[in-house]
Amino acid sequence: MSSDAHAATSRVADVPLSPHFGWAWWLAILASGGLVALLGYTLLSVTIVGVGVWGVNIPYVWGFDLINYAWWIGIANGASLFAATLVLRRHDLRTAVNRFAEGVALFAVICAGIFPIIHLGRPWLFYWTFPYPATFQVWPQFRSTLTWDFWAISTHVIVTSLLWYVGLIPDLATLRDRAKRPMVQRIYGVFALGWRGSVRHWAYHQRAYRLVAILVLPLILIMQSTVAFEFAVTLVPDWHETRQPLHFVATGLAQGLSIVLLVAVLLRWGLRLGRYIDEGDIDLLGKLVLASALVSGYLYIDEIAAALLSGGLTQEATFTRMTGDYAGLYWTAIVYSVLIPQLFWFRSARLSTVGGVFVGVSIGVGIWFDRFSIIVGGLQTDYLPSIGRSYSPTLSETGLFLGTVGLFTALLLLFVRFLPVISMFETRHDEHEEKSS
Amino acid sequence: MAQLFTPAATTLFRAAIVLTGLGIVGAGATAYLWARADSTWNVGKPAPQPVPFRHDLHTGQLNIDCRYCHSTVERAADAGMPSAQTCMSCHSQVWVGASVLEPVRSSFALGQPIQWTSVHRLPDYAYFHHAAHVTKGVACETCHGRVDQMPKTVKAQTLSMGWCLDCHRDPAPNLRPREAVFAMGYEPHGDELPEDIRAFYREASRRLTSCNTCHR
Numbered sequence: 001m002s003s004d005a006h007a008a009t010s011r012v013a014d015v016p017l018s019p020h021f022g023w024a025w026w027l028a029i030l031a032s033g034g035l036v037a038l039l040g041y042t043l044l045s046v047t048i049v050g051v052g053v054w055g056v057n058i059p060y061v062w063g064f065d066l067i068n069y070a071w072w073i074g075i076a077n078g079a080s081l082f083a084a085t086l087v088l089r090r091h092d093l094r095t096a097v098n099r100f101a102e103g104v105a106l107f108a109v110i111c112a113g114i115f116p117i118i119h120l121g122r123p124w125l126f127y128w129t130f131p132y133p134a135t136f137q138v139w140p141q142f143r144s145t146l147t148w149d150f151w152a153i154s155t156h157v158i159v160t161s162l163l164w165y166v167g168l169i170p171d172l173a174t175l176r177d178r179a180k181r182p183m184v185q186r187i188y189g190v191f192a193l194g195w196r197g198s199v200r201h202w203a204y205h206q207r208a209y210r211l212v213a214i215l216v217l218p219l220i221l222i223m224q225s226t227v228a229f230e231f232a233v234t235l236v237p238d239w240h241e242t243r244q245p246l247h248f249v250a251t252g253l254a255q256g257l258s259i260v261l262l263v264a265v266l267l268r269w270g271l272r273l274g275r276y277i278d279e280g281d282i283d284l285l286g287k288l289v290l291a292s293a294l295v296s297g298y299l300y301i302d303e304i305a306a307a308l309l310s311g312g313l314t315q316e317a318t319f320t321r322m323t324g325d326y327a328g329l330y331w332t333a334i335v336y337s338v339l340i341p342q343l344f345w346f347r348s349a350r351l352s353t354v355g356g357v358f359v360g361v362s363i364g365v366g367i368w369f370d371r372f373s374i375i376v377g378g379l380q381t382d383y384l385p386s387i388g389r390s391y392s393p394t395l396s397e398t399g400l401f402l403g404t405v406g407l408f409t410a411l412l413l414l415f416v417r418f419l420p421v422i423s424m425f426e427t428r429h430d431e432h433e434e435k436s437s
Numbered sequence: 438m439a440q441l442f443t444p445a446a447t448t449l450f451r452a453a454i455v456l457t458g459l460g461i462v463g464a465g466a467t468a469y470l471w472a473r474a475d476s477t478w479n480v481g482k483p484a485p486q487p488v489p490f491r492h493d494l495h496t497g498q499l500n501i502d503c504r505y506c507h508s509t510v511e512r513a514a515d516a517g518m519p520s521a522q523t524c525m526s527c528h529s530q531v532w533v534g535a536s537v538l539e540p541v542r543s544s545f546a547l548g549q550p551i552q553w554t555s556v557h558r559l560p561d562y563a564y565f566h567h568a569a570h571v572t573k574g575v576a577c578e579t580c581h582g583r584v585d586q587m588p589k590t591v592k593a594q595t596l597s598m599g600w601c602l603d604c605h606r607d608p609a610p611n612l613r614p615r616e617a618v619f620a621m622g623y624e625p626h627g628d629e630l631p632e633d634i635r636a637f638y639r640e641a642s643r644r645l646t647s648c649n650t651c652h653r
Contacts, residue, residue: 137599
């Protein structure tokens with residue numbers, strides 16, 4: 001390794017190897033640890049007492065559980081799709097954002113996976129959705145959305161973690177070589193799987209990395225469509241729509257990009273990584289976020305157009321969602337996920353840390369309201385007057401949601417503490433190419 | 438820099454990967470076999486009973502009909518357990534002073550049922566109707582085995598859902614003519630079941646395997 005290359009990425013490698021990390025990190029991990037404890041408490045209470053502690057009831061059988069599932073999986077899909085595309089296109093932006101975009105995807109899918117399991121009512125029997133040779137000799141119902149969830153989430157976890165880990169291997173080897181303490185060397189060494197950086201290793205690695213990235217592309221489309229089909233296969237008028245998969249895929253991408261932007265801005269500011277995530281990267285990310293927000297805007301217009309073109313119950317249900325009791329959710333979604341991101345037409349807003357955080361959070365919030373609006377608003381009108389109740393989450397559901405936010409943050413913080421947040425080998429590769437050209 | 442890991446450590450790591458894989462497969466295979474083992478389902482395991490009742494003596498040697506004691510088996514979901522009166526109809530004459538029959542006599546005197554331990558307990562979400570089976574030609578022996586040879590009453594079959602479904606999917610081979618339902622050691626003689634009955638059950642297996650046939 002030349003001293004040049006060493007210098008190029010030493011700042012990135014120094015972060016996980018530094019013995020101290022400052023009080024801010026400890027404070028953050030304590031706060032998210034508290035939320036993880038809350039998650040544990042709410043999960044335990046649902047498991048012991050049952051789903052009665054939630055605000056769901058006929059006709060609102062899906063409440064926060066599905067809202068947050070759809071929301072987290074959207075983040076995971078958006079971030080994965082973005083990262084995989086960058087790897088396949090060998091785009092310059094990948095050096096800056098790929099590592100944590102993959103991380104964001106993985107942590108989000110872990111959070112998402114909690115909800116379908118816990119909402120089963122008997123979560124300890126979740127493995128019944130897997131077709132194993134059971135003594136009761138009955139296969140799972142393959143037409144059931146629960147079975148789809150099982151395949152979708154498990155595949156997602158496997159592919160996303162593969163993409164993340166395969167990308168990490170050469171960097172883990174770098175950390176192994178840089179580490180001072182033998183114990184740390186050994187830990188990174190085991191996870192580096194004996195990486196020696198030979199030409200053969202690199203050739204295999206490139207092939208494996210791109211292969212996994214290619215796997216991600218169809219996976220994401222199928223995955224998001226699966227989530228959408230879970231709604232579309234029901235008979236609820238507003239859900240039973242062919243445009244749903246498109247809506248979920250596109251708004252999911254906006255959401256994934258916005259969270260990647262949020263994390264990028266925070267890392268850049270918090271770890272002073274301006275050299276690796278430079279202005280050009282942030283600017284480009286901002287433009288992508290803006291473009292995806294415009295696509296979301298187009299989809300909202302499409303929703304109205306589709307409703308106007310349909311008629312009957314579908315039309316009525318869609319317009320009820322926009323004007324009825326839950327209209328607030330719908331319009332909040334549009335304001336946060338489409339209108340606020342328009343700030344990014346200004347270069348200064350794209351480049352400012354505050355602007356990045358503001359828009360990143362805003363799209364996340366907006367899409368969350370969108371999922372809330374779809375799931376609850378779609379069920380608003382029923383035929384029986386006796387079920388004219390409304391849905392609002394109980395404290396237990398809110399706790400569950402906050403708990404997954406805490407889990408996500410905690411995983412992200414641990415990742416930042418112990419692993420290189422920037423792909424060092426890609427950075428070295430790019431800088432080397434720039435010099436030789 | 439010195440080598441971090443010795444060549445032996447690398448071999449160990451590779452072996453660990455292979456062993457983990459084998460371990461997962463092995464755990465799966467063990468779980469598969471365990472879930473199907475008779476011991477898991479308490480097959481052949483007698484339960485402690487208040488009175489050492491012997492089916493082999495009463496049914497096998499004395500030839501008492503099943504329905505003498507399990508009197509509702511042809512009419513109700515529950516086969517019925519004999520009251521102390523039923524026992525005492527003989528035991529007021531035979532084995533009058535036997536100490537093992539003390540619970541029967543006190544039950545008779547006090548009007549309290551004998552607390553038998555159930556050997557064939559189905560979970561409460563499974564709805565089973567004895568009469569529905571017995572009157573359609575499912576013999577006692579098919580599920581309860583050679584009760585006439587049991588000194589202590591034990592389960593002869595797992596009673597797992599898969600075992601139920603084995604028959605519900607294709608009942609015809611397990612059906613007997615009416616006169617053979619309460620027989621023990623019955624040997625079917627060729628294809629006795631008329632074709633129309635077999636055709637009926639080929640149709641019916643769809644209904645018999647629907648969830649709410651047993652889970653109501």
